[in-house]
Amino acid sequence: MREKEAKHDSIVASLRDERDESRTFVKGIEKGLETHEPEDGVTEPLNPEVAIARYGKQLSLYELKEILEYPEVYYVGASVEKLEADMSEGAVNYGFDDDKQHYLISKHDHIAYRYKYMRQAGTGTFGNALECLDCKTGELCVVKVVRNESQCRHQSDVELRTLGVIANNDPDSDAPVVKMHESFEFRGHTCLVFEMLDRSVSDLLESPRGRQGLPITVVRPLMRACLEALDFLHGIGVIHCDLKPENLLLELEDPFKLKARLKVIDFNTSTTVDSDFFLYIQTRFYRSPEVILGAYYGTGIDIWSFGACLVEMLTGQPLFAGEDEADMLACMMEVCGPPAPALFDSATQSHNYFTEDGDFRGSRRCHAHSESESDPHPHPHPHPHPDSGWKEQEASGLSASSLPSTF
Numbered sequence: 209m210r211e212k213e214a215k216h217d218s219i220v221a222s223l224r225d226e227r228d229e230s231r232t233f234v235k236g237i238e239k240g241l242e243t244h245e246p247e248d249g250v251t252e253p254l255n256p257e258v259a260i261a262r263y264g265k266q267l268s269l270y271e272l273k274e275i276l277e278y279p280e281v282y283y284v285g286a287s288v289e290k291l292e293a294d295m296s297e298g299a300v301n302y303g304f305d306d307d308k309q310h311y312l313i314s315k316h317d318h319i320a321y322r323y324k325y326m327r328q329a330g331t332g333t334f335g336n337a338l339e340c341l342d343c344k345t346g347e348l349c350v351v352k353v354v355r356n357e358s359q360c361r362h363q364s365d366v367e368l369r370t371l372g373v374i375a376n377n378d379p380d381s382d383a384p385v386v387k388m389h390e391s392f393e394f395r396g397h398t399c400l401v402f403e404m405l406d407r408s409v410s411d412l413l414e415s416p417r418g419r420q421g422l423p424i425t426v427v428r429p430l431m432r433a434c435l436e437a438l439d440f441l442h443g444i445g446v447i448h449c450d451l452k453p454e455n456l457l458l459e460l461e462d463p464f465k466l467k468a469r470l471k472v473i474d475f476n477t478s479t480t481v482d483s484d485f486f487l488y489i490q491t492r493f494y495r496s497p498e499v500i501l502g503a504y505y506g507t508g509i510d511i512w513s514f515g516a517c518l519v520e521m522l523t524g525q526p527l528f529a530g531e532d533e534a535d536m537l538a539c540m541m542e543v544c545g546p547p548a549p550a551l552f553d554s555a556t557q558s559h560n561y562f563t564e565d566g567d568f569r570g571s572r573r574c575h576a577h578s579e580s581e582s583d584p585h586p587h588p589h590p591h592p593h594p595d596s597g598w599k600e601q602e603a604s605g606l607s608a609s610s611l612p613s614t615f
Contacts, residue, residue: 253280253344259321268292270302278321283343285317285324301356304395309356310336311397320394323351323401334360334476335397339404348404349389356396363476364398370446370478371400383440384433386457386473405471409517410453413524421524430456431518433470438514441472442507445481449489450474451513453520481506487557492533493526497540497547500533502557530574537561539574 254262259281260272266286267275270293275281291312294303306312313325323340326348330337335354342349354364371388381387389401409430413419434456441448448455451472459469477489489509490499496512498505519527528543530536541547546566552558561569 253282255279256281259284266290275321280322280344282322283318283324284321285314288314288317290314290317301396305356309360311353311356311395313338313353319351319353319399320392323349325351332476334363342401350402350404352400352402353394354398354400361398364400367400367476367478368398370475370480373444373446373480374441374475377444378440384437384469384471385441386471402473405457405459405473407458408454409456409458409470409521412458413453413521419524421522424522427518427521430458430470431514431521434472434514434517437470437472438507438510442510446475447479447481447505447507448472448475448510448513449477449479449486450491450494451510451517452491452494453517456517492536493529495533495536497537497551500536500557501547501551501555501561503551504554528574534561534570535574537568538570541568542574 256275256278259275260267263284263286264272267284268290271284271290275284291303291314300307300309304312310331313319315325315327317325319325319338319340322342322344324343326339326341328336329339329350333355335352338351338353340349340351341347354360368391374383374385375388378385386405387403389403391398391400393399412422412426434451438448438451455472455474457471457473459471477486479486479489485505487499487502490496490513494513494516496505496509497503499509516527528536528539530539546568549566552562563569
């Protein structure tokens with residue numbers, strides 16, 4: 209990381225010294241060489257000197273220096289209007305980032321002189337996911353460009369370690385989890401390259417009439433694959449920590465043909481069973497009671513999220529759609545009853561929600577599912593079983609492999 213940043217800074221320092229010079233840097237461009245880059249990118253690698261000779265007039269001053277660090281050049285974005293490095297005071301990452309330290313890129317520009325940016329596939333707190341053409345292989349892929357910020361870089365290091373554990377235990381990529389091809393640093397950003405997948409489960413639930421549940425014949429094979437992914441991850445000691453419909457992606461375009469395979473993605477907040485525990489994990493609607501209460505948690509928090517995803521796939525609506533964590537607990541108690549006393553033994557945040565006598569501090573009615581004139585059709589909920597409640601065997605006592613194989 210430091211070596212890459214040093215190279216990045218040295219390029220800019222060199223440009224400062226030569227900013228008033230003309231492009232005589234490439235005065236040795238050979239006459240008659242092709243200056244138009246093919247639409248599908250360079251299929252055979254060029255060394256940087258040949259790339260400069262061929263495309264030098266289309267490169268920015270910054271790129272004329274930067275490209276020398278890449279022994280194999282597959283694509284340079286010759287027809288793209290280049291963003292020139294900004295050496296002025298106050299420029300964020302020399303003008304390559306916005307004010308939130310997300311990387312700025314023009315359509316069809318290159319990433320690391322290999323990947324051609326096609327469109328944005330997603331955005332999040334920790335960075336952007338870009339759909340790209342790999343001009344070395346000719347295949348589509350997703351390049352996750354992490355924000356150029358210290359906490360985001362730290363999280364990307366955690367993700368890379370987790371993905372490394374997964375790769376070491378699944379060398380043939382048989383498990384239904386996303387496959388990472390490579391990672392690298394580019395202009396101050398960590399980049400992770402993943403296989404290209406199709407729509408998410410969340411996308412499947414969308415319809416012109418709003419979110420709709422899916423037939424069980426569609427849900428069963430998809431969520432069975434999700435369980436297989438969790439069984440694999442938990443077997444190697446990995447806790448996903450953010451299972452939700454947006455992180456369950458399909459491999460094939462048409463899931464209704466019952467041939468689509470589901471894969472679990474996004475290991476940005478994942479951890480291992482022997483790592484430090486964190487309070488702020490899991491998206492709220494899929495957050496387990498252990499996490500909300502700050503109690504000891506294990507792989508069972510993924511099973512809790514799995515159950516919430518399963519109900520949402522069948523009904524089209526979140527199982528627990530609390531407005532905040534207190535409301536989430538109220539929603540859970542409507543269905544499951546009060547928590548078992550054992551859950552409080554390791555809980556560090558229970559005082560925020562319960563008194564010393566065990567009384568709930570918030571409203572016992574879940575706001576997300578209360579009937580009102582504005583919501584005459586509350587979200588469907590199963591009726592609590594008379595013996596329900598968070599018994600001594602908490603969610604963390606479950607595992608993917610312990611669930612019925614006939615599901």
